[in-house]
Amino acid sequence: MTTLALLPALSLLIPSLSRGLGIPAPTSKILSSTAPTDSQYYFSSHHYFSRNVTRTANTMGMRPNITILHAPSSQCPIQAVGGSLSCSNAAIYVGPESSLTKNNQRRQFILTHELSHIKHNDVLKIGLVSTLAYVVTAVAASFFLPVAGTVGVAFSVFLITLSTMSRHCEKRADLEAQRYCQLMETRQFCQALQELQNAYQQYRNNTMLPFTTRMWNKIRFDSKGNDRLDILHPSLSQRISYLA
Numbered sequence: 749m750t751t752l753a754l755l756p757a758l759s760l761l762i763p764s765l766s767r768g769l770g771i772p773a774p775t776s777k778i779l780s781s782t783a784p785t786d787s788q789y790y791f792s793s794h795h796y797f798s799r800n801v802t803r804t805a806n807t808m809g810m811r812p813n814i815t816i817l818h819a820p821s822s823q824c825p826i827q828a829v830g831g832s833l834s835c836s837n838a839a840i841y842v843g844p845e846s847s848l849t850k851n852n853q854r855r856q857f858i859l860t861h862e863l864s865h866i867k868h869n870d871v872l873k874i875g876l877v878s879t880l881a882y883v884v885t886a887v888a889a890s891f892f893l894p895v896a897g898t899v900g901v902a903f904s905v906f907l908i909t910l911s912t913m914s915r916h917c918e919k920r921a922d923l924e925a926q927r928y929c930q931l932m933e934t935r936q937f938c939q940a941l942q943e944l945q946n947a948y949q950q951y952r953n954n955t956m957l958p959f960t961t962r963m964w965n966k967i968r969f970d971s972k973g974n975d976r977l978d979i980l981h982p983s984l985s986q987r988i989s990y991l992a
């Protein structure tokens with residue numbers, strides 16, 4: 749889900765953005781500039797999600813209209829955006845292939861996880877509550893603090909609310925996916941998280957990099973390979989632990 753959680757907050761202020769989020773563009777339009785060849789598509793995550801999204805959603809008791817969109821420049825392999833309170837116009841954005849989506853078992857777990865976000869309309873809820881927390885704090889703080897202090901305090905409250913709610917929703921989506929997935933699918937997903945941790949540990953311990961990069965990697969990744977900057981998800985260690 750990552751930073752897309754911020755967009756609904758903005759969309760409350762900019763109606764046209766809300767429309768852009770709520771009503772995804774047709775798939776063919778998104779695919780037109782980067783459409784994979786037939787053989788690439790057949791083995792891609794996009795193909796897997798397109799074929800399995802309706803069946804998986806029905807298994808989870810959902811009957812939404814979900815569009816699978818190709819987002820080749822996304823930083824994330826997959827993101828879900830629910831566009832309305834009824835979840836009737838939701839989208840799943842599929843980014844570049846990665847180790848997280850390298851086989852169908854991992855894909856199925858991630859698809860179920862993203863559908864859980866849509867089912868509970870997490871993006872909209874997190875955006876609304878975080879924005880509300882910002883506004884209420886800003887109004888209250890403005891009686892006691894100058895403008896810079898008010899913005900600083902309100903933004904801190906916004907980030908804390910965003911992080912707390914997002915981590916809660918991510919954990920719930922993981923556990924709901926575990927409930928609907930087969931054991932091997934959950935195991936494969938945990939293995940993908942472990943691979944990510946190992947990669948982060950390697951970045952952190954790589955002594956061949958320039959000094960400033962090494963220092964930055966030490967700040968960003970802890971010794972277990974968790975990304976300290978990811979305030980929207982439970983740490984990789986926590987996710988592996990509660991899914992084990």
Ligand SMILES: [Zn+2]
Nearest residue numbers: 749865918921
């Ligand atoms: Zn998620």
